[in-house]
Amino acid sequence: DIQMTQSPSTLSASVGDRVTITCRASQSISTWLAWYQQKPGKAPKLLIYKASSLESGVPSRFNGSGSGTEFTLTISSLQPDDFATYHCQQYNSYSSFGQGTKVEI
Amino acid sequence: EVQLLESGGGSVQPGGSLRLSCAASGFTFSSYVMSWVRQAPGKGLEWVSTNSGSGGSRYYGDSVKGRFTISRDNSKNTLYLQMNSLRAEDTARYYCARTHTRGYGGYDYDHWGQGTLVTVSS
Numbered sequence: 001d002i003q004m005t006q007s008p009s010t011l012s013a014s015v016g017d018r019v020t021i022t023c024r025a026s027q028s029i030s031t032w033l034a035w036y037q038q039k040p041g042k043a044p045k046l047l048i049y050k051a052s053s054l055e056s057g058v059p060s061r062f063n064g065s066g067s068g069t070e071f072t073l074t075i076s077s078l079q080p081d082d083f084a085t086y087h088c089q090q091y092n093s094y095s096s097f098g099q100g101t102k103v104e105i
Numbered sequence: 106e107v108q109l110l111e112s113g114g115g116s117v118q119p120g121g122s123l124r125l126s127c128a129a130s131g132f133t134f135s136s137y138v139m140s141w142v143r144q145a146p147g148k149g150l151e152w153v154s155t156n157s158g159s160g161g162s163r164y165y166g167d168s169v170k171g172r173f174t175i176s177r178d179n180s181k182n183t184l185y186l187q188m189n190s191l192r193a194e195d196t197a198r199y200y201c202a203r204t205h206t207r208g209y210g211g212y213d214y215d216h217w218g219q220g221t222l223v224t225v226s227s
Contacts, residue, residue, distance in 0.1 A: 001167065032208035036150075043217035044150065049206055055215065087150055091211030094164060095140075095152035 002026055002090050006098035013103060019075040021101045023088035028068045032092035035064055035073045038100075039084045047086075048073065078103070107131040107216045109201045114221030121191050125221055127184040127201030135159070135179040138204040138212060141186050143197035144220075153199070154186065155212065168194075191225045198222050 003026040013019050023033065031051035036044035046055045048064035051071055061076040075082055083105060088098040113125040125141070141153040154175040155164045163175050174187040184201055198220040205215035 030209065032211070034213035043200055043219055044214075045217075046205060046213065046215050049213045050208075089150070089213060091208035091213050093210040094155075094166070095142075095211040097150040097152070099149040 002029060002093050002096050004088055004090055004096055004098040006086075006088055006101050008101060009099065010102045010104065012105065013078050014105065015078055015080055017078045019078050019082075019103060021073045021086055021088075021103075023066075023071045023073070023098050025069045025071075025090055025092075029090045029092035031067050032090060033064075033066070033071050034089045034091065035062075036087045036089065037082075037084045038087060044087060075103075107203065109203065109216060109218035111199065111201050111218045111221040114199065114223045116224045116226065117191055118227050119192055119225055121225070122187070122189045123191065123223060125186040125188065125199055125201075125223075127186075127218060129182045129184065129201075129203070132203070134177075134182040138207075139177065139184045140202045140204060140212065140214065141175065141184075142200045142202050142214070142217075143195075143223075144200070145194075145197040148197075151197070152211075155204075156184065188223070191223075193225050196223060196225050 033051045035048040038044045052064045063074045085102045108130045110128045140155040156175045160177045172190045200220045201218040202214035203216040204212035
């Protein structure tokens with residue numbers, strides 16, 4: 001099984017900050033990585049797929065990069081609506097998710 | 106508009122069974138691979154199971170293999186998850202998700218339902 005590890009688990013930031021979340025895979029997953037945003041009591045929302053492709057309708061301040069075992073999600077200028085939990089997911093071998101990163105004020 | 110509406114959750118004793126349903130609308134259901142993903146309270150997401158569009162291919166996570174069965178009725182646009190031999194660690198919100206793109210061996214998901222809560226407790 002492929003293990004996904006996100007860091008940090010919690011991130012404190014302010015509106016306008018540049019924020020970076022890291023996701024590491026226990027083995028190479030090429031670019032088969034997605035990022036999701038989840039708000040309390042809501043379902044996850046797809047932001048990025050294939051490591052760097054922006055899902056339709058997602059603001060361009062969200063950027064994904066990486067390949068192999070190390071990936072990052074960057075929010076270029078944090079907006080009030082971005083305070084949420086972010087999950088990475090590998091889909092190279094079945095599917096598995098990271099433990100989540102909570103972005104809070 | 107794509108809609109996924111889960112139902113069937115509830116409280117059950119360890120060893121019991123439940124069947125979850127996911128009613129889909131707004132897209133050609135039979136054309137899509139569908140999955141169940143769960144989230145234990147305060148925890149991360151865990152892939153549970155995936156079913157091909159025809160229903161003929163089924164895949165399971167290790168933690169549910171042999172206990173859960175995924176199926177679908179394309180005439181009713183509905184996905185199911187039969188859960189047997191339930192354990193306390195199966196307590197979670199169960200989401201139905203539509204696949205988006207195919208990776209080497211799995212899928213990402215572009216539409217999710219709001220989930221249905223399953224609680225396994227004596």
